[in-house]
Amino acid sequence: MDALKLKIAAAAEALTYVRDGMRLGIGSGSTAEEFVRLLADKVANGLNIIGVATSERTARLCRELGVPLTTLDEVPELDLAIDGTDEVDGALSLIKGGGGALLREKIVAAAAEKMIVIADATKVVETLGQFALPIEVNPFGLGATKVAIARAAADLGLAGPVALRLKEDGKPFITDGGHYILDASFGRIPDTRALSNALHAIPGVVEHGLFLGLASAAIIAGAGGIRTMTNPETTE
Numbered sequence: 001m002d003a004l005k006l007k008i009a010a011a012a013e014a015l016t017y018v019r020d021g022m023r024l025g026i027g028s029g030s031t032a033e034e035f036v037r038l039l040a041d042k043v044a045n046g047l048n049i050i051g052v053a054t055s056e057r058t059a060r061l062c063r064e065l066g067v068p069l070t071t072l073d074e075v076p077e078l079d080l081a082i083d084g085t086d087e088v089d090g091a092l093s094l095i096k097g098g099g100g101a102l103l104r105e106k107i108v109a110a111a112a113e114k115m116i117v118i119a120d121a122t123k124v125v126e127t128l129g130q131f132a133l134p135i136e137v138n139p140f141g142l143g144a145t146k147v148a149i150a151r152a153a154a155d156l157g158l159a160g161p162v163a164l165r166l167k168e169d170g171k172p173f174i175t176d177g178g179h180y181i182l183d184a185s186f187g188r189i190p191d192t193r194a195l196s197n198a199l200h201a202i203p204g205v206v207e208h209g210l211f212l213g214l215a216s217a218a219i220i221a222g223a224g225g226i227r228t229m230t231n232p233e234t235t236e
């Protein structure tokens with residue numbers, strides 16, 4: 001099966017968890033966008049949901065396709081968030097932010113009772129870190145923040161390039177929140193919680209792409225079909 005079909009298959013399975021009346025967090029990225037397309041069909045056929053989009057791009061797509069949106073100010077608690085991922089491990093820890101939407105994605109996931117991740121099988125890893133870890137930072141003090149990140153990583157035995165994400169025109173990529181992204185290529189991250197805590201202690205770091213203890217399930221589409229990974233600690 002090609003990559004698009006796998007994304008659609010995972011998104012279609014996630015749709016079976018959506019119930020009438022739900023308040024939904026709606027993720028970002030190409031897999032989440034397939035979910036939006038399928039969700040829009042259901043809405044056109046009478047499904048009553050209200051969504052909070054995790055990026056301006058997803059919000060635009062929702063508006064184009066008629067998926068009703070609200071904000072976390074109006075609806076601060078959500079029933080379910082559905083989002084893609086860049087990596088997922090067996091404990092359902094994630095690296096997210098390849099599309100640069102990690103801050104809103106994490107705020108939305110934390111506001112949701114459950115988060116379901118949708119992905120193709122290439123995203124499943126034993127240990128997180130092959131995918132460079134996106135770290136959202138305030139543009140002020142960028143150089144100092146980079147040094148602090150490298151030092152915090154070194155204390156945990158991690159090292160590797162920490163690169164400012166650039167757009168095709170060579171200018172810095174700016175997130176929906178007006179921040180920069182640093183992509184940290186540390187390789188395998190054995191102690192994700194320690195790195196998460198160390199990054200949160202750096203003032204210039206706004207948020208990072210390690211999603212720990214947030215996902216309740218991951219719907220994984222592979223050549224052999226769909227499998228759903230669950231986490232007993234985040235599943236009722």
Ligand SMILES: O=C(CO)[C@H](O)[C@H](O)COP(=O)(O)O
Pocket residue numbers: 027028029030031032083084085086095096097098099100101102105
């Ligand atoms: O975290 C994300 C955006 O910030 C995406 O969910 C992640 O990058 C996966 O995207 P895709 O489904 O296109 O592979």
